[in-house]
Amino acid sequence: KELEQWFWRITNYAEELLDFSQIDWPERIVTMQKNWIGRSEGANVTFRSEQGDPIVVFTTRPDTLWGATFMVLAPEHPLVDKLTTAEYREAVEEYKYQAARQSEIERLSTAKEKTGVFIGAYAINPVNEERIPIWIADYVMMTYGTGAIMAVPAHDERDFAFAQKYGLPIPVVIEPPDWDGGPLTEAYTGPGPMINSGPFDGTPAEEAVEKVTKWLEERGIGEFAINYRLRDWLISRQRYWGAPIPIVYCEKCGMVPVPYEDLPVILPTDAVIPPTGDNALKYHEEFLHTTCPKCGGPATRETDTMDTFVCSSWYNYAYLSPYYKEGEPAHADSTPFDPQEAEYWLPVDVYTGGAEHATMHLIYTRFFTKAMRDMGLVDFDEPMIVLRNQGVIQAEDGSKMSKSKGNVVAPDDLVARYGADTVRAYLMFGWRWEQGGPWDPHGIEGVVRWLQRVWNLVLEPAEKQDGEPTDEEIAGLRHRIHKTIQRVTDDMEVFAFNTIISSLMEFTNALSKAKQTPLYGTPVWEEGIETLLLLLAPACPHISEELWERTGRPYSIHQQSWPEYDPDLITEAVITLIVQVNGKVRARLEATADIGKEQAVEMALADPNVQRHVAGKEVRKVIYVPGRLVNLVV
Ligand SMILES: [Zn+2]
Structure with a gap:
């Protein structure tokens, strides 16, 4: 049944929607949208029926016009009724009826065998005045291009199959490499010089399209044209x-x-x-x-x-001020949201969502924003500046979780057992956010233990150690605090949640060690605990709030400023590494404070003076005092 329905003219924005220069979106989304919009350049060429009715076709290959041996119209094409001859009317009506009963997806399926019927009429190919039969076929849609195509069987796979099936001629007009002049066994779709093409014989491939298009324009039978696969939005x-x-x-x-x-x-x-x-x-x-x-x-x-996609196309605007002027009558100048809120919040800085929305929601919301801009409602071109797609957690065996397969790991069960913070932290820690991967039931215990340690670290009193911390100890912990702020802040910007959690785990270890030293209870210790809680808050909002409150801090942790690091405190401290060979000092090297044993030995062995004293002998033993000394025994 034919329905009269409402469409929105998204095709007016086809060209602008291909411009991604103002947004930072994943490359695959950009590619999917480009393919969906499907811009192609070619020519609109006007054929005529024998009775003189113009029939415009779009082709990306005007250089193959001389090889057109039939024309195919969509069964719904308005000229079909007029052109069909009495002899063929019954078959045509039957075919049209069958076509109307199929969905577009069925009609366009590449797996389906192509069918069609001759309508008894002919068209004139405007480039060589040849008379070619007109067919209808269900794979030609009124909604794509002009609803009519010229068929060049020698150089198009679908046309080739159709011509073979119905015994239509297959003249070659683009010369395949090493062609023997015989009939083709399959369509040749590659480049080659034009042949059997009247005035264009011998024209090389790289010039062909442009030259033929110009020639068509000069004769008033065709013109350069751009076609889009994108169609208007049926709402x-x-x-x-x-x-x-x-x-x-x-x-x-x-x-x-x-x-x-x-x-x-x-x-x-x-x-x-x-x-x-x-x-x-x-x-x-x-x-x-x-x-x-x-x-x-x-x-x-x-x-x-x-369509529900209409609502999701502008929810980012509606949510700004959902009750804006509710109950007040609207008028032509009304805005559907508070312009002041819009001024502050829009466009959306960062948007996250699934890649499955690439060619639906994510293209509709761009269209909506451009249309709203043209209506004067917003003054920008794109709804969301940065887009990131999250990965998917799969079943343990790497397959997709689905209710029918019974392999769903329900977050609710895990939350009931471990608590929401643990599950959140584990999901952040165990997988790269944008990649996802198979579910692993084992690692979560490690996160449980970590959060228990955080709890004890903050709340369990420790014995105050004798003496005062040294300046080095204080500087060391302060460096650690600010380094951690830097790492977590930077990782947050790039959605590297797994390394945020591992940084916080390392930081927990560092604070646990400091707890056993005179640092415990000092201002820098308190700074460390407070920083840990603040950095933990986005990942584990409940436990961090609880610890924040229990340590006497003001409600709420989630309303505190994000900690900032002091750039002077994050530069790696430089130490002097003393290198001995058999107990005698042979070099003093500058190294970073956190240099490890292997790296220190490597550095020592690279020093010319040390090399002279080692003199090619085997190093039997290495004594390493972290941050201070390497003694090589040869
Ligand atoms: Zn009326």
Whole structure:
């Protein structure tokens, strides 16, 4: 059944939607959107029926025009009825009926064998005046291009299969390499010089399209054209739940938009879905019947509702101020959100979501924003500046979790057992956020132990050690604190949550060690604990709040400023490493304070003076005092 439905003209924005220069989105999303929009350059060429009706076709290969041996129209093409001859009418009607019963997806399926029927009429190929038969086939859609194609079987796989099946000629007009001049066994779609093409014989591939297009333009039979795969957005849905389409139908005035002051149209809450599953709004008398805003006569409302993607296209705007001017009548200059909130918040800085939205939600919301900009509602071009896609946690064996397979690991069960903070921290720690991966049930115990240690570290009193911490000890811990702030802050920016957790684990270890020293209870110790809690808060919001409160800090940890690091404190301290060979000092080397044994030995052995004293002998033993000394025994 044919339906009259509402579309939005997203195709007006096809070219602009191909411009990603203002946004930082994952490359694969950009590629998917580009393919979805499907821009191709070519030519619109005007064929004519024998009766003189113009039939425009779009082709990306105007250089193959001389090889067109038939034309195919969509079964719904308006000329089909007019051109079909009496002899073929019955077969054509039957075919049209079959085509109308299939979905677009069925019709366009590449797996499906191509079928079609001849309609008894002919078209004239404008480049060589040849008479070519006109067919209809269900794989040509009225909604793609012009609903008509020229078929060049020698150089298009689909046309080749069709021509073979129906015994249509397959003349070669692009010379394949090493071609023997015989019939082709498959379509040749590669480049090659033009042949059998009248004035263009011998034209090399790289010049062909441009030259032929120019020639077509000079003769007024064709012109350069850009075609997009993108089609207008069909927003009508035949169902009750959805945003109403604010249109009424009046017998006298036709389609009339609901005036601003009557917006929004609100769905009834008591509509009953009939047993047929049909749209309940069609049977809700009160909703259905209204008066025409223009003439005041009886009218009915549009009962189709909008695609749910309409709502998600602008929720980032609606959520700014959901009750903005609620109950006040709207007028032509009304904005659907508070402009001051918009000024502050928009566009969205960072947006995260699944890659499965690439060609639906993520393209619709870009379109919406551009349309809103053109309506004067916003002054920017893109809804979200940075987009990042999260990975998916799979079942243990790497397959997709699904209810039907019974391999779903339910977060609720884990939360009940371990607590939400542990589950959150484990998910952050165990997988790279943007990659995901197979579920691992074992690692979570490690996170449990870590959070228990954090708890004890903060709350369990320790014995105060004798003496005062040295300046080095204080500087060492302070360096550690600020280094950790830097790491966690930087990692947060790039969604590296796994390394945030590992940095916090290392920091917990460092503080645990400090707890056994005179550092415990000093101001730098307190700074360390406070920093740990603040850095932990986004990952583990509950335990951090609890510890924050129990240590007497003001509610709430989630309203505190993010800690900032002091750049002077994060530079790696430089130490002097003393190198001995058999107990005698042979070198003094500058090294970073946290240099490890292996690295220290490597550095020592690279020193020329040390090399002279080792003199190629085997190093039998290495004594290493961290941060101070390497003694090589040879
Ligand atoms: Zn009216």
